[in-house]
Amino acid sequence: xxxxxxxxxxxxxxxxxxxxxxxxxxxxxxxxxxxxxxxxxxxxxxxxxxxxxxxxxxxxxxxxxxxxxxxxxxxxxxxxxxxxxxxxxxxxxxxxxxxxxxxxxxxxxxxxxxxxxxxxxxxxxxxxxxxxxxxxxxxxxxxxxxxxxxxxxxxxxxxxxxxxxxxxxxxxxxxxxxxxxxxxxxxxxxxxxxxxxxxxxxxxxxxxxxxxxxxxxxxxxxxxxxxxxxxxxxxxxxxxxx
Amino acid sequence: xxxxxxxxxxxxxxxxxxxxxxxxxxxxxxxxxxxxxxxxxxxxxxxxxxxxxxxxxxxxxxxxxxxxxxxxxxxxxxxxxxxxxxxxxxxxxxxxxxxxxxxxxxxxxxxxxxxxxxxxxxxxxxxxxxxxxxxxxxxxxxxxxxxxxxxxxxxxxxxxxxxxxxxxxxxxxxxxxxxxxxxxxxxxxxxxxxxxxxxxxxxxxxxxxxxxxxxxxxxxxxxxxxxxxxxxxxxxxxxxxxxxxxxxxxxxxxxxxxxxxxxxxxxxxxxxxxxxxxxx
Numbered sequence: 001x002x003x004x005x006x007x008x009x010x011x012x013x014x015x016x017x018x019x020x021x022x023x024x025x026x027x028x029x030x031x032x033x034x035x036x037x038x039x040x041x042x043x044x045x046x047x048x049x050x051x052x053x054x055x056x057x058x059x060x061x062x063x064x065x066x067x068x069x070x071x072x073x074x075x076x077x078x079x080x081x082x083x084x085x086x087x088x089x090x091x092x093x094x095x096x097x098x099x100x101x102x103x104x105x106x107x108x109x110x111x112x113x114x115x116x117x118x119x120x121x122x123x124x125x126x127x128x129x130x131x132x133x134x135x136x137x138x139x140x141x142x143x144x145x146x147x148x149x150x151x152x153x154x155x156x157x158x159x160x161x162x163x164x165x166x167x168x169x170x171x172x173x174x175x176x177x178x179x180x181x182x183x184x185x186x187x188x189x190x191x192x193x194x195x196x197x198x199x200x201x202x203x204x205x206x207x208x209x210x211x212x213x214x215x216x217x218x219x220x221x222x223x224x225x226x227x228x229x230x231x232x233x234x235x236x237x238x239x240x241x242x
Numbered sequence: 243x244x245x246x247x248x249x250x251x252x253x254x255x256x257x258x259x260x261x262x263x264x265x266x267x268x269x270x271x272x273x274x275x276x277x278x279x280x281x282x283x284x285x286x287x288x289x290x291x292x293x294x295x296x297x298x299x300x301x302x303x304x305x306x307x308x309x310x311x312x313x314x315x316x317x318x319x320x321x322x323x324x325x326x327x328x329x330x331x332x333x334x335x336x337x338x339x340x341x342x343x344x345x346x347x348x349x350x351x352x353x354x355x356x357x358x359x360x361x362x363x364x365x366x367x368x369x370x371x372x373x374x375x376x377x378x379x380x381x382x383x384x385x386x387x388x389x390x391x392x393x394x395x396x397x398x399x400x401x402x403x404x405x406x407x408x409x410x411x412x413x414x415x416x417x418x419x420x421x422x423x424x425x426x427x428x429x430x431x432x433x434x435x436x437x438x439x440x441x442x443x444x445x446x447x448x449x450x451x452x453x454x455x456x457x458x459x460x461x462x463x464x465x466x467x468x469x470x471x472x473x474x475x476x477x478x479x480x481x482x483x484x485x486x487x488x489x490x491x492x493x494x495x496x497x498x499x500x501x502x503x504x505x506x507x508x509x510x511x512x513x514x515x516x517x518x519x520x521x522x
């Protein structure tokens with residue numbers, strides 16, 4: 001362990017972080033929308049739709065992400081039909097192939113998490129909403145989804161952390177994120193332990209911030225579950241101020 | 243008296259340790275990549291095959307050792323040697339100054355220049371094939387050639403396998419002009435040339451020539467001058483731990499003998515179609 005070398009390594013790894021954050025945020029953002037849509041399709045009474053959603057989830061949860069990245073990047077590029085199609089300007093670039101693979105993967109996992117969340121919404125609350133005259137999209141937007149998202153958040157936080165770590169696979173399709181750069185430094189210096197310790201710490205730090213963020217969001221979304229005593233001092237202070 | 247005893251004990255311990263370290267090399271474990279045909283590759287039956295597998299077996303016979311050849315991913319091949327997972331690397335590894343800082347090398351058993359391959363339909367395919375330029379012996383001429391190539395590759399994506407002399411070459415000379423991409427295996431950059439994601443890739447001519455004769459390489463063509471020396475190092479040798487100098491001597495003698503009696507040439511012609519024996 002050589003602190004000066006580790007400091008140099010850290011500075012060489014930092015330029016990989018923006019790419020990693022882009023991959024994570026873009027695929028999680030699109031993946032979340034996809035997850036909600038797939039979860040709704042999965043719960044739909046229309047059989048072909050729920051079967052298609054189930055098939056998609058089965059495929060993307062049942063195969064390794066590494067294989068999915070390979071298939072999308074090297075696999076699709078093999079077909080001249082795809083190389084001549086309108087999709088090629090996107091699929092030609094490793095960046096969009098990675099985004100596509102990550103999005104489809106997290107969409108599949110996320111949809112099952114969301115399905116659990118939606119199914120956990122108590123029937124009584126839906127009934128109450130209907131009594132108030134809500135139905136369809138309004139019911140979904142005002143009652144079901146907010147409760148479902150709150151219920152799903154802890155599990156979805158797990159999925160977000162997994163995605164941060166999954167970006168380390170992007171280097172196999174020539175994208176130089178943190179792990180890719182780390183492997184290159186090891187290739188030059190053959191000092192695997194120090195380089196991976198530094199690279200690992202970067203992931204640890206990013207995930208630390210992420211878990212705090214998810215926890216803050218959880219706290220914000222569940223005011224009814226907060227300890228009443230926590231809120232008390234603030235009220236007292238407010239009372240004194242008056 | 244006590245200290246004298248202690249000192250004597252220490253001397254004895256050191257002597258014992260020394261004796262234990264002088265290893266018996268009747269059994270040698272050798273690592274190869276298994277994904278760099280025809281140097282070394284895994285055949286359809288899952289067995290390791292290739293020029294280096296045959297050569298390793300020949301060298302082992304000369305060293306009167308029983309050898310076990312194992313496959314190891316390229317990017318971890320030196321760290322695993324240092325960690326003692328095996329005793330030697332025979333995997334198309336060029337002898338470079340950078341690698342010599344961490345491991346030892348035997349005499350070179352092969353010497354193949356680096357070459358650029360592109361798609362036959364690419365505009366780069368028009369670059370005329372040229373002779374070899376040595377970055378040590380004829381630096382000025384070699385660098386003039388590189389400058390010409392640099393102009394041709396400007397703004398184009400170009401690849402090489404990670405942690406190779408070829409990638410090092412691209413990063414040293416082309417980084418500011420071209421989009422240099424690194425691949426885990428050479429097969430992967432071939433797929434990307436065929437898909438049109440990159441214009442071309444650098445690898446050893448000993449890799450390209452046999453590939454061009456196969457269906458996978460039918461769309462590729464080798465263009466421009468080839469290069470040796472400089473960042474490419476002094477030929478291909480067996481990688482060994484620095485501590486095992488006795489093993490290096492065994493390898494040196496075996497390689498010199500295999501070069502002298504034409505075994506290397508015979509194997510090279512069989513696998514590459516041309517001789518790659520380095521000048522001894």
